[in-house]
Amino acid sequence: MRVSVIGAGLGGLALAQGLRGAGIAAEVYERDPGIVARFQGYRLMLDPIGFQAVRDCLPARWHPLLDEIVMEASAEQLILDPQLNEIGRLGAARTGIVVDRQVLRHLLLTGLTVHTDAALTGYELPADGGVQAQFARRDPVTADLLVGADGVTSAVRGVLSPHTVPTDTGVRFVIGRTPLTDEFAGLSKAYGSKIAGDGVSLLLGAMCFRTPPKHAAERLAPEVELPDIGDYVRWAMILPPNGSPADLTAQESVLSRMDGWHPQLRALIEQADPDNSTLLSIRVVEPGARWASGPVTLLGDAIHATSPTGGNGANTALRDADLLRRCLIDADEGRRTLLGAVDDYERQMFGYGAEAVRSSLEKLPAFAPVAVTEVDQGFGRLG
Template structure:
């Protein structure tokens, strides 16, 4: 059995790791020319679900490295007013965070030979023998028994497979940035996280404090693997209601937040002023809600390509990793002759579409008052989620 994965994001790489480990022939095609340094500066709240998926797919040494480079979020979350006066404290269960850039480097480890950069999929064609041929902008093709579109929110695979499913712009803008962590700034986040609440806007502060510095951990746990030398940072984020922010992009991200926080405590503004501009940006919050199922065949979708969530849900990456682990286990069964390939894809899509839809709704609910209009509830046919 041969599998092609389109997109070397968190979901596609996790799947490729798991398939490779099980001896399945897999190739990942990524449109970027390499591991780019474009905006990567966010931490991902990694739930037990995401960690379990990584455990299921990664070799032991790489999973140990994931654990070593997580950050712990412990203690209560607190709310303060713009002058840092306490408004309340909320008990939270302990959680972990991963730096996306570091995690992606770990997921890339050992995939040499199975990973092609600079390959942008334009189209695919299902052949008369049931196999699928992927076509790339450079004129090359690749053929497999299964093509997995893990190509993110603007998925070219989805555009062909399920053309009626399109990204929806909520109108809400999200400014996110990171600032090197100093003792001075660490005091702003004594627990799980701090929410600075103004009348119609709030700012979320959270720490990414690596359990171990990524490079040192890699030197011991996965010698030869070069990880980014990312240092601890404070992640700040602000949701802006529709019409209250300039167009998305890196330029002006800090200025947008500084303008919106005039009169706030100077320490809060100092965090934004001291931010790393390369890792601060303004994003549109767009979602993809899974629609009706397509015809079962040798092409499927994974992650943001079919169920892109709002970052407010903190569940997009966790759900993409869950997809990867579920599809891996079913494909490994097919590889071992315990089920057929169509049966594996069918079982995957049935479950993924249900919990994927639920993940999107959860993330939209977390956007709450910022939404310009009501979103329809998910249909009965897609809920509830199936583990």
């Protein structure tokens, strides 16, 4: 069996690793000009399903390394005012395994064949079976299965399910990271909580490695090369619609809304790495009507992009990767047909994927009080 994975995000790489471990040929095609062309290094919290999924997709010999580069975390989910006084609670405390996306991505890249500058333009289904992927600047590639793991703007989805399109919630947020120094020790109670300002919310999360990733890899898995990074605070400010003037940088946009805030909070933003601070929009993709099962399918944000306020985007993508891996192994070993395996995967994925989107949108108003009419009408769950 040959599998072509479009997109080198966490879900696509986890799938490729899992297939590689089972002896199934899988190659990854990424539209970016290079693996590190865009910074992808923010903190993620994985739930038990998401963490077990990525663990099962990785070779067992790397499990000790994986365990060394994550941290267990518990977030109180408080609501604080700009002076860090508690004024409420978001809900029950949340626990999970925290991992750095950049570090995990480099671990998942190890040993894979990844073709960069490979922007998909479409695909064809030859009469003799399989699928032929077509690219802007490389020769076509034929495989038994094409997996679109290429994100919210998925080129694969554009052909397979053109009626499934992203919905812009209208909410914008600035995300960045700042080295975790002693100066910010007093912010610990804010990690995992919401700091409520005038029309904005600031969210903080600490990434503290048990062992610096580069050193952990050198000791436990010398064949793996991980980034040389230290502990940091991930921060994100959720803005109202049109809340960021075009003439301000990402950091300036945040600081402009923090007049009178606690000096440690302002210092956190002032000392952030400007190259790793960016303005993003919150867009969602909800699985719609199923297409007829065939040699093309979708994974992760390409079919069920969630609001980051749900904390379930990476978890759901990794769950996809592990489920599809197991289904394809069954097909490769003759326990079912390939199309039967894909159909089983899609049937399960559509169910929990749609629920992940709905759940994330239900949580969005707690962080961005201004709801967007189109999203309310489209999903019927906000108000």
